[in-house]
Amino acid sequence: MAVQSSFDPQAFRTALGTFTTGVTIITTQAEDGSPIGITANSFNSVSLNPPLVLWSLAKSARSLPVFSAGSHWNVHVLSTEQEPLSGRFAMQGENKFAEIELDNGISPAPLLQDCTARFQCRTAFQYEGGDHVIFVGEVLAFDHSDRAPLAFQSGQYALATRKPRSELRLATTPPPPECSYTEDLLGYLLGRVHYQLLDALHRLLSNQQLDEHAFFILSVLCIRDNLTLDEINHFVSYTGHVVSVASMRFLEKQNLVALEGSQQAPRYVLTATGREASLQQVALAKAVEENVSARLAPGDAQALKVLLKRLIAASDPGLPDLWAPR
Incomplete structure (x- = not known):
């Protein structure tokens, strides 16, 4: 593996992209009552007791003032069927919530349906982290389903499948060493x-x-x-x-x-x-x-x-x- 001798921001971004993540939509409500939502893959767990999660938002994001001023936000872990929804909330300048049915949550923050998991949060801390702001939230309620999660890797959507805990073999008896025809063909x-x-x-x-x-x-x-x-x-x-x-x-x-x-x-x-x-x-x-x-x-x-x-x-x-x- 080649080690970068000089720090190239684009190469750094590419290297970070090799880490496979899920895809989330973070929602909140502005002071005027309008719904706000963005696509993010910076979501992560922090603590089980108390239940804390975090995500980060670029300081250049238009929605930063709303999230910074808001007290509650919801994290939606998207399912594989929600890739179009991820694309919609990654765009700017459109009515992202048009014709989307919402559930009632414990706060005014919009609560999307049909997700793999949802976390309803109250802002616990905000930290500056370089060119981003890190939001740490206390999880007030959550739910999850058996829907397969949407993944993101190297700048592209991906599908996640679970690897068996032990190697899956169809035959109980392995082929003899001289046999080139195996079940892995x-x-x-x-x-x-x-x-x-x-x-x-x-x-x-x-x-x-x-x-x-x-x-x-x-x-x-x-x-x-x-x-x-x-x-x-x-x-x-x-x-x-x-x-x-x-x-x-x-x-x-x-x-x-x-x-x-x-x-x-x-x-x-x-x-x-x-x-x-x-x-x-x-x-x-x-x-x-x-x-x-x-x-x-x-x-x-x-x-x-x-x-x-x-x-x-x-x-x-x-x-x-x-x-x-x-």
């Missing part, structure tokens, strides 16, 4: 969870007298109807399946798809029966996802989706965007 992990999640879907497809091949075709047409055979193949190419005329004729006989256009340029659309079958499949897939997500820690499913999207983008050979407008 990404392909194995992705493949195993893929088939485990699709188990219930395969049973539904069997009841519908369909297979995974038909599922991909119906899914594509449910999202983007009126496609040629080449276009359908274009969209399902990532699965390794090749859709043939015979495949489409089978679905036609099942009254799941219909042929439109001329014989020279045929296009396929879902029938009402086909759309209903596809929606049943999607509903089941969502139910399976919700069931699995409920077994994970708060925020794990969202973090997993972000990582999978990054992995797909990193390994994408240039497949078409199924949801892109025509």
Whole structure:
């Protein structure tokens, strides 16, 4: 690790940014009754007995006189769903509280809803700390939920997921030293969870007298109807399946798809029966996802989706965007 020999303020700021924090909104009420709120990540605990917390505000901040004069303020630890709210309260010159429902607190300070945690505080001390003012507050009331907290790291929002206390192993017996195929292979992990999640879907497809091949075709047409055979193949190419005329004729006989256009340029659309079958499949897939997500820690499913999207983008050979407008 290189040590800075000269003190560079920007490098210092970058180094501080490597410390991952939560994201909070601090609110208070001005003397004229107007609500005031700012986004801050300088929040920290101070003491359990008495219950004290602190945060800091730049001396250049427009809201500093209001917070300095006020006796009460509330700290809201934001959840991952509240990232837009964080952005709103980080901006200046807009009505930040427009169309926001508030709870009644023990003080006039605005109390936001749906947070990971909230601390209602009375100003206990104020200290100057360089170019900031440090506010220490006595916690008069607090509450918290199981919502996953929003994180901030190196100037960007981040997602937090809990690390198991001990290493999670799927197999009780470790592989022999000469075996290079282990459960830590990404392909194995992705493949195993893929088939485990699709188990219930395969049973539904069997009841519908369909297979995974038909599922991909119906899914594509449910999202983007009126496609040629080449276009359908274009969209399902990532699965390794090749859709043939015979495949489409089978679905036609099942009254799941219909042929439109001329014989020279045929296009396929879902029938009402086909759309209903596809929606049943999607509903089941969502139910399976919700069931699995409920077994994970708060925020794990969202973090997993972000990582999978990054992995797909990193390994994408240039497949078409199924949801892109025509």
